[in-house]
Amino acid sequence: MAFNPFHSFRKYKKTMFAVLTIICMFVFILSSGLGGGADLFNRRIFGGSRYPEVARLDGRKIDVEELKQVRNRRRMANEFMSMLITQSQSKTMADVQAKLDSFPPFVRSQVEQIIQGRLFMQFGQQYLYRYLGSIPTSVRALDAGAEMLERDKKPSEAELVRRLRRLLIQDQGRREYFGELYFGGTIRSGQDLLDFLVWKWAADQRNIQLSTEAVQRMMRDEVGSEDADEAAAAVVKYILGRDKGLSASALLDALGDEFRVRLAKTALIGETPKMPATIGGYVTPYEFFKFFRDVRTTIRVSMLPVSADAFLDKVTEKPTEE
Numbered sequence: 001m002a003f004n005p006f007h008s009f010r011k012y013k014k015t016m017f018a019v020l021t022i023i024c025m026f027v028f029i030l031s032s033g034l035g036g037g038a039d040l041f042n043r044r045i046f047g048g049s050r051y052p053e054v055a056r057l058d059g060r061k062i063d064v065e066e067l068k069q070v071r072n073r074r075r076m077a078n079e080f081m082s083m084l085i086t087q088s089q090s091k092t093m094a095d096v097q098a099k100l101d102s103f104p105p106f107v108r109s110q111v112e113q114i115i116q117g118r119l120f121m122q123f124g125q126q127y128l129y130r131y132l133g134s135i136p137t138s139v140r141a142l143d144a145g146a147e148m149l150e151r152d153k154k155p156s157e158a159e160l161v162r163r164l165r166r167l168l169i170q171d172q173g174r175r176e177y178f179g180e181l182y183f184g185g186t187i188r189s190g191q192d193l194l195d196f197l198v199w200k201w202a203a204d205q206r207n208i209q210l211s212t213e214a215v216q217r218m219m220r221d222e223v224g225s226e227d228a229d230e231a232a233a234a235v236v237k238y239i240l241g242r243d244k245g246l247s248a249s250a251l252l253d254a255l256g257d258e259f260r261v262r263l264a265k266t267a268l269i270g271e272t273p274k275m276p277a278t279i280g281g282y283v284t285p286y287e288f289f290k291f292f293r294d295v296r297t298t299i300r301v302s303m304l305p306v307s308a309d310a311f312l313d314k315v316t317e318k319p320t321e322e
Helices: 005-031 040-045 064-098 105-123 125-151 155-177 190-205 212-223 228-242 248-269 285-296 309-314
Strands: 053-057 060-063
Touching: 053 190, 060 064, 064 105, 064 155, 064 190, 064 212, 064 228, 064 248, 105 125, 105 155, 125 155, 190 248, 212 228, 212 248, 228 248
Parallel strands: none
Antiparallel strands: 053 060
């Protein structure tokens, strides 16, 4: 009987289908980018990329796929912080309104004006600018109110007023100084994304690295609330439930990049969350030390006269220009 390949296929079809299934799963996993990375076949194994190069940073090629990842990571980190701050502020406003009747008349009047201003700012630019313009005066009034409550032995009310003061500072920083993102800048163009990569490179050059604990601590300081961890857990659960391809570690890494870039900007151009770089950059401690050493170091010298007349007759040839 002649050889028929279908006989072998019918005999071992279950095994062959199982092997093909495993191969397909393996290929799919490798080509998926392993959780947000680049395509392994296109970039990691064969050492190249099918995506067009758009720029070079310190000799390293940057393609459109990397810019896409930067945009997604920035969007994720900034959305997380915006939602976290908003949730914390909502709790602060609810706590303040619940305690409104326990405040002295002066403090209650100031707090009511702030609540009204924050409510009206949603109805147009003129109300928003009016609210932002009133923040410095409101902050000073809340400082005085907190001191008054401390003198009256009302520490819990004083702390609540300080939380409201911190909320105003957050509003001022988020709405007046920065652009579309919480940490500043935008993700609308490739130039914006390249700018962020340059600042990441600057942080790497200065060995600005943050541990997981440091990122979490900076996040708590940013929120300024005792229940920051609880609120953060709720926001992470919401984001990961909505975007199935994300992970908590990827979110934490993206958040760490934002804080590292902020530290690099602070070191190089004096930019802080409350003071964008509108003035000249600050010097680092080492740069100031070098300036002191070069300009202010005292040197004591003595001058010793040396006569050249005794050596003139020993010059028998005309010296060269060298």
